[in-house]
Amino acid sequence: MKNMGEAVNIKRLAQELNISIATVSKALNDSYEISLKTKNRVWSLAKELNYTPNPAASNLRSNKTKTIAVVIPRVANNFFSLSIMGIEEIARQYGYHVLIYQTHEDIEAEKAFTNSLLNGRVDGILTSVSSSEYNSEYYANLVKKIPLVFFDRVYENLDAVKVTTDDYEVAFQATEHLIECGCTKIAYLFGLENLPAGKARFAGYLDALKVHGIAVSDQLVINYIDDEELNRRQITELLKKYKPDALFSSIEEFIIPTYCACREMGLKIPDDVKILSFSNLSTAKLLSPSLTTISQPAFEIGREAAKCLFKILNKKQLDDEQNIILKSVLTKRESTGCGS
Helix, strand or coil: CCCCCCCCCCHHHHHHHHHHHHHHHHHHCCCCCCCHHHHHHHHHHHHHHCCCCCCHHHHHCCCHHHHHEECCCCCCCHHHHHHHHHHHHHHHCCEEEEEEEECCHHHHHHHHHHHHHCCCCCCCECCCCCCCCCCCCHHHHHCCCCCEEEEECCCCCCCCCCEEEEEHHHHHHEEEEEEEHCCCCCCCCCCCCCCCCHHHHHHHHHHHHHHCCCHHHHCHHHEECCCCHHHHHHHHHHHHHHHCEEEEEEEHHHHHHHHHHHHHCCCCCCCCCCCCEECCCCCHHHCCCEEEEEEEEHHHHHHHHHHHHHHHHHHCCCCCCCCCEEEEEEEEHHHHHHCC
């Protein structure tokens, strides 16, 4: 007589079928060592009793948590939300759960999260680092303690797998696009200035100006502040005082303040000032006027980063995948007023 009040676990299945716990476990995992007849007996009873496996117990035996962590600056960012979707797609294929931590660009929160993950809570970490300050030394130690893959925001000097985009090349291309549209006084809205990605974008902008014989001016560069209203004021002051004919934004957080500043000043985009920005905003084409963007392959970056992490976890050779660089796309729309 089956005791329906008793917890349904492998031990109970073994008792009901009068076979060993090891045989039940192997049957449930479809082991080649167990006959089809025995497997069917086990599977039928497991279904009848609504048996569900205990992943914690299984993972404890294998010394794996079947969980990875994603540590990012913020979820409410189109790039990172798309990256997470790519990561989750690969994680599901491996039967893994994904824990997401957002640092809000706070380096101390970033350290606290990653330190808390070293006690066996996760098998590996995917991270895009905070831009608040340079933290390379911390990560140089961290990569020795746990499987770790960087994506998008990385530290170049670390011996770790990094998945990034062609920031320098596409920023150069975007600046040339503005020059081809007749712009000679291109202001730069500078974000991520502490990180290689931000520095590469700025270098692409500077080099394109130099190649085309356009003078570089510090007065035309403003740095990002983590406050939308303060950024709007900065941009308004820049437009009033120096009258640039184009604004090139290195991060999408500048977009709304820029459009607001132009509207309040009565400036017409693109007639009075042209605007171009790095952005994965799906609504960029719906802005008025539609925004010319540099969009990163965020979903693919997430997928590639996750693939690399699972190769590390499964002790597979990474070959030449230590530093993967994917191409971004410049999409020309109404805010720059020329090209298609």
